[in-house]
Amino acid sequence: MRASRLVTLLLLLQNRGRMTAKELATELEVSVRTVYRDVEALGAAGIPLYGDSGHAGGYRLLDGYRTRLTGLTAQEAQAAFLAALPATAAELGLGEALANAQLKLRAALPAELREHAGRVQARFLLDAPGWYGDADDTPYLAGVAAAVWERRAVVLRYRRWRAPQEIERRVEPYGLVLKAGRWYLVAAGASGTRTYRVDQIDQLRPLDEEFTPPDGFDLRRYWDDYLADFRARLHTGEAVVRLTPEGARRLGVTPPLAGEWAEVRVPIESIAHAHGEFLRLGADIEVLAPPELRDRIAETVRTLAIRYPR
Template sequence: MRASRLLSILLTLQAKGRVTARTLADEFEVSERTIYRDIDSLSEAGIPVYSERGSDGGYRLLDGYRTRLNGLSAEEADALFLTGLPGPAADLGLGAVMAGAKNKLLTALPEGLRRGAEQMQNRFLLDTPAWFAQAEQPEHLQEVAKAVWEQRFIDIRYRAWKAEKRRRVAPLGIVLKSGSWYLVGAVEGNPRTYRISRILEFSLTDARFERPADFDLAAYWHESTRRLEAELHPNRATLRLSPWGRKMFEAFLPPYVCAHAEFGDKPDETGWTTVSLPVGSIRQTCVDLLRFGAEAEVLSPPDLRAAMAEIAGGLGEIYGGETSGREGSLSRDVDAPASPPDLKSD
C-alpha cells in the first residue's frame, strides 16, 4: 500500500507541479506526518523533491524531472509483463487494478520497449492449474486478501482432514499453488497453512496485528513444502521398469519422487531398468504404481511387493470371471496418505 502511495505522490507532483502536504494528505486520506515521511523516503530514493516555504509553498519536483521508465532494459521491460496474472488477479478482486497498471506501464514505456512488452503478452501465457483440473475460486478468497492487506485477525471454522476446527489467525500471506489458493497465517505466533477452499466460516475482526519483521513468505513456503514432501516419502522402494515404463516414469509419478529417484547404470539384457525411489504409505504407493500395469515390478520392500501381489490377485479374480462384487484390496485398512494441501495446518 505504501509503495503504491509513494508512486501516486510522485505522479501527482509531476502532474500538478507544486502541491502542499495538506493537499496530499487529504487526497490519500493519511495524516500530514505520513506525507512528511513519504517525501523523505522519495528523497532518500534519489527523487529530486524540493520543499518551498511560504503561503505559496509546498513540494515540487526539480524542473524537467519526469518519471519515465526509460531506465529499463528491453529484457527488464519484457519480464515485467510476465508477472501479470489476469485470472488470479481477478479472483483476488484486483482484475481492474492490474489492467489499469499494465496500461499505465505501457504508456510510460518508450516506443521501442512498448512493442517488446506487447509481444511478450501475446507470446507467453502462465496457466496455473494442473492438467484436467479447474482452478479454485474459494468463497472467502477476497475477504482473506483484505485481511492480509489490512493486517487484521480473522476467525475461521476450518475443515481439516480429521476434524473441523476454529482458529483465530493472523493472516500473513496468500499463495497460489497449482490452481489452489492457500492462506499462510500465524496461530499464537506459529505460521500455519490453510487451504482457503476449506474455510467453512469466516469473520474479519477489528483487531490488528503487527506483521513479523523477519517473516519471508516465499522462504516459508519453499521450506514448508520441501519438509512436507520429505515427510510424505520417508521410505524407499526398488523397482524394475520396462522400456515403456521408463519412458512413462515422469508422467506417472509425482515430481518429488522423480527428482529423488536413482536409476541403475544401464538396462539389463531385456531392456528393463532398476530404479530406487522415495515412497510414502503402502496404500498411496500402490495407487501410484498401478498406473504402470505390468510394466513395473516391485523388488523391495517385501511388504510393498506383497501388497502389489495381493492387488494383482484381486484384479485377476475380478476380471478373470463373472462379476462377483468382491471389494477391492485397496479398501483394506492401511495408513492413509497425508494430504499436501494441509501442509502445516492444525
C-alpha cells in the first residue's frame, strides 16, 4: 500500500510540478504528517526531491528528472487497454496514434503487467455501435474533431426533422460525444448551446476564428443534463394496460402469477409510439386507456384481420 502511494506521490510531482504538503495530502487522502514521512523516504531512496519554504513553497523534483515508472497496477494496466476503442480512434483520425501509444505503454510496463494487458486484448472486445442498422456515415467527423480540438468556429449546414429541415449556422464546437455508436456535437451558436448529430451535417466550413468556451462549462455535466431533459420529455403520457405474465416480462414490469392478468400503468412517449410498441406484444396485452390508443390499436387489428383472412 505504501509503495503504491510513494509512486503516486512521485508521479504527482512529475506531472504537476511544485505541490505543497497539504495539496499532496489531499490528493493521496492521507495526513500531512504522512506526506512528510513519504518525502523523507523518497529522499533516502535517492530521488532528487527538495522542498521550498515560504508562502510559495512546496515540494518539487529536480529540473529534468523523469521517472520511468508508470505507477500502474495490474488492474490499471488492464483498464488502459480495455478502454481503447480502435474503431473510434480511427474515425477521429487517431488510429495510428492509438496503436503507437499502446505499443509505448506496453513497452514501458513490467513483464507481468504486459501479460495482463495482453490477456485483456485477447479476451475482451468493445463494440460501441448497436445491433441494428449500418454505422452512421460521418464524412465530417474528422473536421468537427479538429475544430473542437483547435477551438475554432465553423459554419455547418445541417439536416433536422422539423421545418426548415435544412439550416446553416455558425457555431463554436465545445465537444464531441459518442453515444451508442452515434456521434453528437455540442456547440454554441446564436440560439445557445445545442446538440447536433454529426451524421446529419451536410457541409462543414472551418473559419479562421478562435473562441474560448465560457468559464465553468463542463462537457460531462452538459451531457448529463441533456440526457435528463431528454428523458423527461420522452415519457409525457400514461397508458393503462392488462398484461399476461409473458407480456409483463417483455414490457419489463413485475409479472403477475402464472395464468393471471395484471393491470398496470405504464409511461408512454406518444399515442403513435405506444401504438407500435404495444402491437409487438400481440395477444399478451390489452390496452384499457387512453381511449384514443385503444381505438387505434383496435382499428389496426381489424385491418390485419381483413388482410389475413383464414
